[in-house]
Amino acid sequence: MSTSTALHTDRYELTMIDAALRDGTAHRRCLFEVFARRLPGARRYGIVAGTGRLLSLIADLRFGDRELEWLRAERVVSERTLDWLADYRFSGSIDGYREGEVYFPNSPLLTVEASFAEGVLLETLALSVLNFDSAVANAATRMVTAAAGRPLAEMGSRRANEEAAIAASRAAYIAGFGATSNLEAGLRWGVPTMGTAAHAFTLLHDSEEEAFRAQVDALGPSTTLLVDTYDVQKGVETAVRVAGTELGAVRLDSGDLPVLVSEVRQQLDALGARNTKITVTNDLDEFTIAALSPSPVDSFGVGTSLVTGSGSPAASMVYKLVARRDDDSEEWTPVAKASAGKVSRGGRKSAVRRLDAAGKASAEVVRVLGSEPRERAFETRDASERGLIVPLVTDGVADERYLGADGTRAARAHRESAVAELPLGALRLSRGEPVLETILE
């Protein structure tokens, strides 16, 4: 596997740099913006995820011999461009929404200020990271709402590309999941990991009882036993007999869950295993989780629907050139594709969440700053506004608070407070309009 993401890039980015180096426009100062024109799945709000991963990938983006030799052999760009790529280090600045922040259509999620060449090179990488991670976070935050305080674990690695799986674990954690089955997500991002045994472990043994005994011997009675390989009722009985009434939990991965869960709860209680929890993992999504709310389920494990964005597997974010500086000017010239809609998106923007007297969010306000200095993007007008944009990278140096496992935990905390600020309508699972209007001032 490659350890450079330099070529995780669409070919047209390099051919544009090649042509722009040739005619001198490559060095024009540019503002690129990441935003979403809509919330896929007709959801009420979105959650930004991927930022911390992206900042690290940008900081590490280098063209090594492997990449340069291949580009030369394939004649993708000229020698001059190869020289420029060999020296590439992102030296621009990036402002944007914190990871874990709530967003809406046209929220200016990321603003990249750099030369055209430095900025355009990031297009594919930025969108790959943000579109996938946010798609998972957008699904996950709804599942967290549906679970109404009961813990959720991410178990979808097997239904996502092997690297995407790790990003998905991290995004789900940011959006409020408590754990993941994926060990690499634990190592790389500090996400708590969980998991005990699959049906294969029971089938490996000569009897369910032998399998349970082996598991309890290795992991202790506080483990979670999977009780639906053969007959659930017998499985529960055997589980309590082997592990005792201090058995940690039983897991159900099949069957008619609302009925089954109630029966298992009654059986556990009758056996004296009143503290033994029930976890369910059977093809759940936010809707089936919500449907289980009256059932005595203690925790949920979610797989496929989580890592595939529960019907919306990409977050529809785009990376657009919104302003450029002409060679001899200090002013930004706003630019936009004619078909992009009526709203002018030119120039630098600030964004605030307007709060009512009770501290609840009432609007997303985006202000076009034109050629005003960068610092204005971070300002609010008064206490009725919460500023949404923070400096993420300054002159090529990322703010360390947003990186690594610490940044991931901070993003998780931020999501919780940002969602708590939303009006109740945000938590509806049905299709509908964004819960806040985005006002362009």
Add this chain to the structure above:
Amino acid sequence: MSTSTALHTDRYELTMIDAALRDGTAHRRCLFEVFARRLPGARRYGIVAGTGRLLSLIADLRFGDRELEWLRAERVVSERTLDWLADYRFSGSIDGYREGEVYFPNSPLLTVEASFAEGVLLETLALSVLNFDSAVANAATRMVTAAAGRPLAEMGSRRANEEAAIAASRAAYIAGFGATSNLEAGLRWGVPTMGTAAHAFTLLHDSEEEAFRAQVDALGPSTTLLVDTYDVQKGVETAVRVAGTELGAVRLDSGDLPVLVSEVRQQLDALGARNTKITVTNDLDEFTIAALSPSPVDSFGVGTSLVTGSGSPAASMVYKLVARRDDDSEEWTPVAKASAGKVSRGGRKSAVRRLDAAGKASAEVVRVLGSEPRERAFETRDASERGLIVPLVTDGVADERYLGADGTRAARAHRESAVAELPLGALRLSRGEPVLETILE
């Protein structure tokens, strides 16, 4: 980024190994099988993709210090298990469908024969690779059908995780796409790459004409000019004026395509640019591609819908223990979860595609071999059958023909011949039943 996939693994795989090493069952010989119970999206057939990638990842799977130290610190498994993991190399054998092969529900796509511990460790990795890559191939093969011979390029990297994007490029190429925008897919897998410029390049310049001139200066008149940044009609006129009538192609990325494409074709012809091609890239999927079949489109670029499986972003494949050998036996004991359905899946299987006199496929036949030797899985009964299962890994050594760029090209060729063998009903885009019945003998 990690360069080991050892922890791209669900925690329960390691805890099962831990418990099985403790009670001695870890070394029981096991058969694990990958299959899909259904074709998501109610499609007519599936395309196996990911096999070549998976075989390389399995061959390279090692637990290094980074992984072992983390597992020790987190107390995931015992010291004995850490020692076992430190020595891990897959030494088993894997048989299965060739990459690029057509498949149906219950086709035995992969059979892993190994000790329980060696085999169970591969569950997540195998499913991550096959479920994602096959989901993309399943969408891509339908788009290839819809395009009816016109070339397709994969352009969806920005809508997939940054590593998944490369796997998606490769899977689309196997399924018949001709090129990708993703440079790393070119470097790593030999997929032809393409791309010239985005709207940002036009917006960077003071005029569309200057942008076109810069691009033609750098890439020559055979380039593809993107003509819909401002006004398409003016864009086409400017493009031909700048590049001449030998302009390679114009690209349309927005608008009402059937109408627009016809207008642009007429305009190009009227300007004398009769050889200039038209490529479209506007949010396409297999249905919009099919709808454009009467239009003078020369090629298609497909993004989001391709890399997200066009509504079915994971291929529903599972990895199940289907048989084990007891410690003192040469016989396979078939095993299955009680709720898995009526069909016994126990033991080793062979699979053939039954062909009629005209060479068209008429059925998928899966034969349970029980305890017969491995070689029987590769056999056919007569010339009316095409054998589907080949040895992929023998005693830990992968067949090199399936690896790398050469393996990828071979998979692409195999898909073409396997799809050509299907009855015409396979090519219908509507929802329906698998075009061949899977017969279990």
